[in-house]
Amino acid sequence: MAEGSESLYMGFDLSTQQLKGICVDSNLKLVYEAKVDFDDDMSKYGIQKGVLTNPAEGEVFAPPAMWLEAVNLVLDRLRDAGLDFSKVKGLSGAGMQHGTVFWSADAEHMLNSLDPSKTLVDQLEPGSKGERKGAFAHPMSPNWQDASTQKQCDAFDAHLGDPQTLAQVTGSKAHHRFSGPQILRYRTKYPSHYEQTARISLVSSFLASVFLGKWAPIDISDVTGMNLWEISKGQYNDALLELTAGGKDKVDELKKKLGGTPESGGDAFGTISKYFTQRYGFPSDCQIIPFTGDNPSTILALPLRASDAMVSLGTSTTFLMSTPQYKPDPAYHFMNHPTTPGLYMFMLCYKNGGLAREKIRDKVNKSDSDSTWDKFNETAVATPPVSQKAADDDMRLGLYFPRPEIVPNLHEGQWRFAYTPKTGDLEELPNDFVPDDARNIIESQMLSLRLRSASLVKAEFHPTTGQQLPPQPRRVYLVGGGSANQAIAKICGEVLGSVEGVFKLDIGGNACALGSAYKAVWGRERQPGQTFEDLIGSRWDEEQFVRKVADGYKEGVFETYGEAVKGFEKMEKLVLAREGEEYGKLTGGTVMVEDKDGKVHGAVAQSGIAQSAK
Numbered sequence: 001m002a003e004g005s006e007s008l009y010m011g012f013d014l015s016t017q018q019l020k021g022i023c024v025d026s027n028l029k030l031v032y033e034a035k036v037d038f039d040d041d042m043s044k045y046g047i048q049k050g051v052l053t054n055p056a057e058g059e060v061f062a063p064p065a066m067w068l069e070a071v072n073l074v075l076d077r078l079r080d081a082g083l084d085f086s087k088v089k090g091l092s093g094a095g096m097q098h099g100t101v102f103w104s105a106d107a108e109h110m111l112n113s114l115d116p117s118k119t120l121v122d123q124l125e126p127g128s129k130g131e132r133k134g135a136f137a138h139p140m141s142p143n144w145q146d147a148s149t150q151k152q153c154d155a156f157d158a159h160l161g162d163p164q165t166l167a168q169v170t171g172s173k174a175h176h177r178f179s180g181p182q183i184l185r186y187r188t189k190y191p192s193h194y195e196q197t198a199r200i201s202l203v204s205s206f207l208a209s210v211f212l213g214k215w216a217p218i219d220i221s222d223v224t225g226m227n228l229w230e231i232s233k234g235q236y237n238d239a240l241l242e243l244t245a246g247g248k249d250k251v252d253e254l255k256k257k258l259g260g261t262p263e264s265g266g267d268a269f270g271t272i273s274k275y276f277t278q279r280y281g282f283p284s285d286c287q288i289i290p291f292t293g294d295n296p297s298t299i300l301a302l303p304l305r306a307s308d309a310m311v312s313l314g315t316s317t318t319f320l321m322s323t324p325q326y327k328p329d330p331a332y333h334f335m336n337h338p339t340t341p342g343l344y345m346f347m348l349c350y351k352n353g354g355l356a357r358e359k360i361r362d363k364v365n366k367s368d369s370d371s372t373w374d375k376f377n378e379t380a381v382a383t384p385p386v387s388q389k390a391a392d393d394d395m396r397l398g399l400y401f402p403r404p405e406i407v408p409n410l411h412e413g414q415w416r417f418a419y420t421p422k423t424g425d426l427e428e429l430p431n432d433f434v435p436d437d438a439r440n441i442i443e444s445q446m447l448s449l450r451l452r453s454a455s456l457v458k459a460e461f462h463p464t465t466g467q468q469l470p471p472q473p474r475r476v477y478l479v480g481g482g483s484a485n486q487a488i489a490k491i492c493g494e495v496l497g498s499v500e501g502v503f504k505l506d507i508g509g510n511a512c513a514l515g516s517a518y519k520a521v522w523g524r525e526r527q528p529g530q531t532f533e534d535l536i537g538s539r540w541d542e543e544q545f546v547r548k549v550a551d552g553y554k555e556g557v558f559e560t561y562g563e564a565v566k567g568f569e570k571m572e573k574l575v576l577a578r579e580g581e582e583y584g585k586l587t588g589g590t591v592m593v594e595d596k597d598g599k600v601h602g603a604v605a606q607s608g609i610a611q612s613a614k
């Protein structure tokens with residue numbers, strides 16, 4: 001039973017390009033939403049698409065000061081829209097995963113003694129206006145798009161033996177953006193800043209700390225995206241802490257910087273700080289429910305079943321499933337579920353999502369300033385699957401990476417191939433834009449998802465005929481900015497299948513912030529022992545909240561893409577093998593490839609560019 005229509009709950013999403021704030025009532029109905037767009041509203045920070053870059057070192061970062069400024073602005077906008085903060089009984093939030101924030105020793109006192117007549121940024125980060133005396137030991141937060149830590153990643157993988165073992169222990173092999181390798185690099189690149197760092201937050205716990213008025217713990221889900229947490233033991237792994245901290249005797253100091261992590265994802269961290277009660281009128285008993293990563297928060301936007309998949313089309317493309325199976329592998333991530341012990345979140349995350357699609361859209365529009373999607377969509381839909389006009393034609397496949405990619409670990413570049421399914425031949429095509437790229441880039445992203453999620457989906461049955469169908473998701477839910485796009489939805493359904501079709505949440509544009517708000521509802525209103533799925537499921541209004549936007553499984557087309565997946569896998573391996581030597585030199589790292597006998601090994605030095613591979 002809902003507590004009463006007067007209770008409101010807030011959810012925040014601090015993502016790459018925006019801070020979004022929303023408000024729902026106890027019945028999960030969206031009542032207010034507002035956002036701050038960093039490029040539009042915060043251009044004085046010099047950011048582009050929300051971040052700053054240092055390409056020479058592969059660094060991507062953003063200033064936490066900008067996020068502080070955005071917190072005041074988004075709350076001002078919600079108040080202007082009519083939100084009465086005195087009704088807000090609880091709030092939670094999400095931060096883009098894998099950003100790391102370094103607080104100074106003064107920060108906690110500063111957070112706890114803020115003057116409500118002044119903005120957060122003026123009090124917490126006066127550093128930009130003179131001597132550095134602010135709340136941060138380092139003015140920048142390494143962003144999830146950062147690729148500067150290959151050396152540290154190699155050390156992480158090697159420390160426990162190999163990438164497979166690290167994945168088994170922490171849920172993921174070493175990744176550039178994960179806090180473990182990031183902290184290791186930070187400690188060696190900025191030793192005095194590391195020394196002055198009293199607390200290390202993720203973006204989620206950074207934002208929670210601001211609302212709490214003291215350092216908030218990293219939650220039980222986001223902590224599993226750091227390459228530091230031993231999932232089976234529910235604690236930090238000492239060997240990995242030792243590597244990160246630089247010695248056994250430094251482990252306790254690092255543990256203190258990281259703070260503890262409570263087991264429960266629902267028990268409040270405490271009540272809101274008086275800065276917010278006094279400045280905005282929040283009630284003093286408004287509870288701060290654990291903030292988590294944006295991806296774990298997204299899977300809380302609906303009662304997701306184990307056979308459903310979510311595809312988040314934001315700056316990144318991510319693929320998410322909730323599953324009771326823990327099957328870690330270097331190719332993807334497993335994390336603790338944010339609310340339900342015994343469940344895990346399976347995730348694939350690509351850097352080249354929205355921005356890569358925008359680049360092709362700009363080519364189709366023949367303009368960098370026309371941000372309409374109409375021509376891109378018309379072209380994508382008019383192009384046949386994998387550009388095959390007749391069944392015997394070659395398939396057109398490509399990789400579109402304007403930024404260094406995570407999956408696979410490859411430097412920026414574009415590659416286009418013709419694949420002959422009958423012979424398995426791949427022939428490289430000229431690397432120039434052609435209009436078919438509109439369809440082929442969507443296919444490329446979806447084929448990669450299909451390839452890597454194959455072991456998690458199972459055979460489904462046709463909803464009306466009962467006929468057994470090939471393994472695929474039951475439903476695909478699209479979220480994030482790109483979910484507004486009908487052509488992407490259609491092609492997504494054709495490639496990934498999904499017996500019941502492709503769906504979109506129909507309650508506001510932001511599933512991630514919604515998931516946070518639902519978490520706040522659960523955190524405050526659950527009965528003893530009531531799971532998140534149970535409470536949200538009991539208040540869920542399927543007809544109002546969800547809309548089918550495209551068909552899923554289509555006999556024939558799904559099988560064609562099954563052939564294309566084989567070519568796609570081969571193409572990726574070919575490009576990895578070929579680019580491995582150069583990439584290895586650039587990053588000091590290794591790239592895993594498979595040889596002709598199917599054995600996987602690292603750093604293939606294959607000079608010259610193969611024009612075809614059989």
Ligand SMILES: Nc1ncnc2c1ncn2[C@@H]1O[C@H](COP(=O)(O)OP(=O)(O)O)[C@@H](O)[C@H]1O
Nearest residue numbers: 015016017018314315354373480481482484485
């Ligand atoms: N109609 C559309 N078609 C395709 N992509 C879109 C559309 N509208 C927005 N986007 C994409 O959504 C992205 C932003 O998604 P969003 O989830 O809001 O971002 P983030 O959470 O990463 O800040 C943009 O980069 C843009 O490419």
Ligand SMILES: O=C(CO)[C@@H](O)[C@H](O)COP(=O)(O)O
Nearest residue numbers: 015016096097144314315316
């Ligand atoms: O998981 C990751 C990065 O590791 C990404 O999903 C980020 O969390 C960014 O999300 P968006 O800004 O694309 O929503």
